[in-house]
Amino acid sequence: MNKEGLRKLTYGVYIINTINSGCIVNTLTQVTSDRVIVAINKENYTNQMIKKHKKFNATVLTQNTDMKVIQTFGFTSSKDTDKYENFNTEIDNSGIKYIKDHMASLIECEIENEIDLDTHTIFIAKVINTKNLSDEEVMTYDYYHKVKNGVTPPKAPTYExxxxxxxxxxxxxxxxxxxxxxxxxxxxxxxxxxxxxxxx
Ligand SMILES: Cc1cc2nc3c(=O)[nH]c(=O)nc-3n(C[C@H](O)[C@H](O)[C@H](O)COP(=O)(O)O)c2cc1C
Structure with missing residues (x-):
């Protein structure tokens, strides 16, 4: 199949945080006025932790987000590291940690349903609260690649x-x-x- 057409889709870059785990995603999307979906690889520890705790929050990265955040949350596993230990964190209303510095907003969610897609799970979640964290420019997936010279790891759905x-x-x-x-x-x-x- 020619996948070239898929490269024209646009995305943002986010951290999905749950209890004791968090990872970078580009697949978070709002699908109704108070629902979002996100696709998470089954080999990512965050997938298991979301299934267990049935809740997560998402933070929206800005262009000023330190690449250390992306390296830690996008290229290492929460299974064997405390990804949060070297960053300033806050705790949301559901008891989930998140990094506040250089994030645009916080979106708190509860899992409503999930769909099995072999390699990934699509989580369908109800938004229960949101909070503005800064007015800095959000980071698009395109900006991450072209300006920050970022790469995509094998477990991301857009990996080629x-x-x-x-x-x-x-x-x-x-x-x-x-x-x-x-x-x-x-x-x-x-x-x-x-x-x-x-x-x-
Ligand atoms: C720019 C970028 C986008 C990513 N998008 C996704 C995604 O949408 N879904 C996913 O499962 N993993 C995605 N990843 C990969 C995970 O962040 C990565 O596998 C992470 O190390 C998993 O951590 P965990 O084992 O603590 O959950 C992405 C990584 C980067 C850098």
Missing amino acids: KSKIGYRCPICGYVYEGDTLPDDYICPICGAPASIFEKIE
């Missing part, structure tokens, strides 16, 4: 495999080219060239 290059096994970053320099360091997670995998 490159044909020629080397992939970082830690964060999924792809170096495009025939030869990977020996002293190359992954620009996202700092992994050395020696562990990059050639894309066949």
Whole structure:
């Protein structure tokens, strides 16, 4: 299938926070006046935690969000790290932590339903409260790629495999080219060239 047409879809960038877990997503969408949906990979710890606790909050990233936030929440797992420990956090009305600095808003949600899509679960959630956190410009997915030079990890629904290059096994970053320099360091997670995998 030619997937080129899908690249023209637009998205924002968000953190989905639940109890003891949180991850970056681009798939959060408002679908009715008080409902949102989000697609979360079943291998992400946040998926299990949402299923368990039946609630989450979402924060909307701004263009000023530190890339450290995206590295932590988009490229590591809450299963073995406390992702919140190095950031200023607040707690919402449902007892869920969130990062407040350089976020545009907070959206608190309760799970109403879910749909199984093999690799991902679509959570359908009722919005129970929202709060404005700043008036900074929101970060679009396009801005994340073009201005922040961000990459998309394998578990994101929009991930696409490159044909020629080397992939970082830690964060999924792809170096495009025939030869990977020996002293190359992954620009996202700092992994050395020696562990990059050639894309066949
Ligand atoms: C820009 C960007 C967009 C992403 N979008 C999604 C998404 O929509 N759904 C998803 O399941 N994972 C998405 N991810 C990947 C998760 O954030 C990532 O797998 C994370 O490490 C999961 O953490 P957890 O195991 O603590 O839940 C995205 C990552 C980035 C950087």
